[in-house]
Amino acid sequence: MLGALRAAHAGGAVVVGLCLGAFVLAAAGLLDGRRAATHWMFAPALAALHPEVRVDASVLFVDDGDILTSAGTAAGIDACLHLVRRRFGARAAGAIARRMVVPPQRSGGQAQYIERPLPETETGDPLGEVLAHAIRHLDDPGLDVDALAGRAFMSRRSFDRRFRALTGSSPLQWLLAQRVMQAQRLLEGTGLSVDEVARRVGFANGVALRPHFRRLVGVAPQTYRDTFRTGDAFRAGHPTGAGGI
Template sequence: MSRRDPLTIAVLMFDQAPLFETSVPISVFGADRSDMGVPRFDLRAVGGDPGPLTTTGGIRLTAPYGLDALADAATVVVPSWRGPAQRPPEPALAALRDAHADGATVVGLCRGAFVLAAAGLLNGRRAATHWLYAPALAAAYPDVQVDASVLFVDDGDLITSAGTAAGIDACLHLVRRRFGAQVANTIARRMVVPPQRSGGQAQYIEHPLPDPDTNDPLGEILSHAIHHLDDPDLDVDSLAGHALMSRRSFDRRFRELTGTSPLQWLLTQRIMRAQRLLETTDLSVDAIARNVGFTNGIALRPHFRRILGVAPQTYRDTFHARTA
């Protein structure tokens, strides 16, 4: 069993890395939100280069921790890197490899994926990065399966994401996976960001998802779907019918707006609702399945496991009765 503390988060910072990306995991894990029921994380800002570190706008940072702080962190986040053509310093790479081998989950946000790749952690693995840097990552590390289209990739012990706001999505996803949906949603509300964007959502979306109050028919349909998730007859065909569109037109319009399929969006909404019911009620798995539009628990379980990586009962055993 790993001796690493699940509440200890190490953020590995480098010289000349962008300030925003560097601050993302610090914003998610560094604030004390224990008054709202969120666990108090032990955040360790670690210098990957000799300090002080210079970042965007010439701002200088001094990291209070050295590489030895990675030794007992359950999560190590590399929020960015200075440039695709440069190789990270070997001491930092060795510390990352050691932490990963000892059971730490390693996260690379945006150009941080280059650091994970340089450490050899992404060989044979699927990984995301900002679409602008994806060709450089694929060229420099041909053994990495680079996915330039998605917001983030959760590959179990390794998580990688696209840039800027997608880094927030990846960090909140990690919170949700480890501490439950309610804790992740509380942090998201405090940060005033969406509580969940699917990792498979496209990095670049032409238009924002329409609000029901804008009189956009699709916005009204999505609001209708959210309020009728318990209806087993609610499917993509019925949503297209409510929108007075053909199935093909509805699918195309939905993908243009969200970068994902209406079927995947609807399934994700149902699993999110099931998460909340597992955390906050004593309903049986079969009853919860019916409450989110599945015929029974047997129908719910494979979708729940595929999206969250665990069975519904395992999720309940971990997160039931936690409040935030």
């Protein structure tokens, strides 16, 4: 099969690897030196098995000209509609999307769907206790890196070093990510306005939340709510978020 893929590609065919199909294309050597997508859960495995591939776990699909790769099942539809759009135009892609009852083109990327669990720590580890404290007090605007370092009884420099070793990111970026993730949960499950959601995760208002949310999730808070809200809060009669952005 790998030989057939290489022969088809060499003969000028456009090759598409949907979801875990990227592993097959990588095994065939077709992704060497290229940027490629796969399901976010398996992106680390693809990168480890094929370090010559530039794996991008943040996007729905990658169009590299003669090779396309995508994330999970729905993203495979996105990639195929994109290919139709590229070859036959937006009208054809739109007609197919309507027949399938799917959007012709989704905004954002896989970042909207990625789960980011807390790193595991040993019982009694002061850093682990600091992380748990931070999660419980994300609404406190005074919760910053200096406050966390002080709670761990460490200098800012030592705290930063230990923190990076444990989480793989800086304390500031981790804290911003946790606040954005909590904002995602509130947008999904409540009818709070975006401004109120922002205040409940430690931002002054929705304007302050928006750039961090968009950078980490890939879409604006209101767009995320429209896509992922559960409906429970709305059946309870709460507003949909007047003043949201």
